[in-house]
Amino acid sequence: MASLTAVHFADGFDGPDTVALGLEAPELSVVVCGGLLASAIAHSPVAAGIRLPAAALVAALAAALGWVRPRGRSLLRWGWLVARFAATPRTGAGVLAATSEEGDGGAGEATAEPEPAWARWLREEAPGRDEVADTAAVEAEAARERPAPAAAPRRRRRAAPLADDGETVEVDRPPIVLLPEPPEEGDEDDGAAEEAEDDDGGEPATIVAFSRRSARPPEPEVAEALVEAPPSTADVAPVFVGATRRITFFSLNGGAGRTTLATELACLLAARGRHRPTPDAPARPLRVALLDLDLRSATVAVRLGIPQPTLWDYLLSGEQGPGSLDRHMVTHPSGARALLGPPKPLGQGAGVEPARVAEIVHRLECDGTHFLVFDVGADLGAVTTWVLSAAHDIFVVLTPTASGVQDAYRSTEALRRLGLGSKLRYVVNRARPGIDLDEVMGDLGGHIAATIPFDPRIEEAENAHRIAALEGGGPAAEAIAGLAAQVYPALAAPAARRRLWPFGRRRVG
Template sequence: MRGVRIPQDLNGEDQFVLGLSVPRLAALLLGLLAAYTILHLTLPAPLQLAAAGMAALTGAALAWVRPEGRSLIHWALAAVEFKFGQHLATDPELTERTNPMKGAETDRKLIIDRGPRLSVVTYQTQSTPTHEPPSTTPVQFADDVIELPEPAGNDPPPPDTDIDVETAEPAPVYLGGPQVITFFSAKGGTGRTTLATEVAALLAMKGRYRESPTSRPQPLRVVLIDFDLASANVSARVGIAQPTMLDYLCDLTVPHPDPRDYIVRHQGTGLDVLLGPSKCLSGDRAELFGVPQAAHILSTLKAGYQFLVLDMSANLGNLETYLLETATRIYCVVTPTAGSVQSLYRGVEALRRLGLGPKLQYVANKMRDGFNLSEPIGDLNGSLVARIPYDPAFDTAENRHEPIALRSAGASAEALCHLAASVYPALQLPAPSRSRLRSFAWLSRSRRAG
């Protein structure tokens, strides 16, 4: 596979005529055609002119009016989808309340699993015994969430069984295989390394899971890998200097070195880190590390970790292309500068040409008051997962060689937690209080992550 050359004349939307995309141009033409048709109908003149003007204005609005960087057609479809989803979500509940026996007999339709989703089901006290024992088979409902069944018997289990006692963090059953998360930007200085380090640290610190509904909560197994061969800076963020990936490459004591032997643990967060090379491996040294070495590292570490967070350079060479194709999610990082937005357009276009469009998500970093990136993100037909504000505490944490998650609090910490929750949705599950009245437990009968 060869590197990707990025053209210089790209924009976020395929403009056809008058700066309009094909759908918006079609809406304009339909409005004008409707106005022309109305003018040729046998109607009273005032009504005819008013109806024709309304049709023309509607077509123009659909073509040029773009609230929050999105067309009116997009908002109309989103509203219809939202209302339709609300109807589907509330209809089974109405059926169950009006006819409990029928609701119990006609359960929701099973569907095929399309990805790892989590669900934590709180236990409900039973005032009257049931005639049929509950099923012990996990049921997957029509909203793509696998719900864990309640155990048989009338005695309710101890409260807060889905919460880690030590950290008070939700600990659902983890479903699915390892996930590879990477942060990408076609321009340097956007904060890829910072976000990768902070997200990995938060997952290791706060992420909890269970292997089964009855097992004890365990910390997520997270590893941060620095694949930036030209400028590896993860070591400066976590305050660890050795061993590095260069030691792994140059180890001649064994015929096939194991990359797991070169992983170090950050004591403050419990995060495992594979540091990037201490020397620049670009240029004439690029042959020391390529796709085969990266494939061996990833295949080895996938067997022992649930989340692999990758830091990589801003290039799109053979190695970077392979890492992006391997990734489960790609977070495109943009800052509120004209150069960064232009690089975002070019980088996203290059990634979509590689077929990576469905993996892309967008993060705004170093945001200040008064800056709005809704228009360029709307041009890319995406939405911001998180908006990280500008905070000097990031520089202070880097100078202390520790993640900001260890000490800082406020808007920056909340934004980082929101970003980490987009990777592992269980971080957004509410932690119920221990003083919660059991008589009101039915209000939160099923809390879902995803």
């Protein structure tokens, strides 16, 4: 296939909107106001030796603010950015309060305000073996003298055997627990008994902290616990925290593969995605909904092999009950629920308004849906614009042809004019070897989230109403699985845990 390096498109498609004289509205206002002010000064009754130079200075300043453009920005815009930067509160490196031990009798004399507890915790060095033992003895004696609290005692981290350089420290703080469940009645006494048993013969809880000044590995018994461990089920079924994620694929060019990618992604998330409501709950499948809002050429029904009911049936039924939407949605064998598009093309104002779509989305989100995948048309109608504005992730589908690249430029320009530039990511569909899109991505200022290679098995699966990503066995299916892993990272293959030595942290992902 011929290379696309010889095809160039005009840069600056997302440049500023000019009003007149090549100026934007703020710059044009400054130039006009400066000209009027200069004219007023020139016609003032002041001496000519003063008013004429002042008028020329004002006119020159106004022209410079409008037309002088260092690095592509006007001086007015640079001034605004500098003012906003100066007015924005910033945080920097703090100075910890210190005390001086010099003075009469060795008494410490404070030279600054008392530092906060977190600052002292960061500044203090790890104590040695004898110091920790003495501190633990004093605290144990004080604990025996204190009256027992009314509530169940809180487990306290105890010191473990330390190295001479003091790399293990005792932290007298409660452990952090994610999403704790409220205790049931009668469990309070059991918890107190378990903690008392742990205090008698359980293993001490320790926190291992690497010294920034030391460069030696941890002790052998500590290192054995940090070596590669097999992934657990919690790695692939995390606790789902957050609101419903809305995803859509968009392109102004028909036939780019929006419907195929939306259907494959939704079914793959529903079939393989797992989550836990709480850390101790069993894994459950994700709740994924696929909405076909392509009002002119709805093809999700053909892709899934399920003809009805459709969105048009739901709108004509007039039902408003809590279960009315569920009765008009179909469930694919993968577990994905779909609201199919109308069987015939619908024009604007045919009953499908953004308010009705917002109502449907609201009901699905209240129903506990984790992912909403939209299939929209190749237009910027009212419904499509609302979906694009409500989506969290917009994947612009790009085909590696001259017309496909030109369409990507037009789609990006249109979406950025709607203020959606921060949501855009790009998916190259039907890619073939030898195509380099680095120059295109440089012009667009984006990055490619996934590259779906050309694979005839995608067409075969579409003709047989199957999901190619679930069947696997092809490069396109693997690429779609990688895209799904970006949307829901728990679908990625869990990587083995690495040693913390020598950098003191492990690489994730």
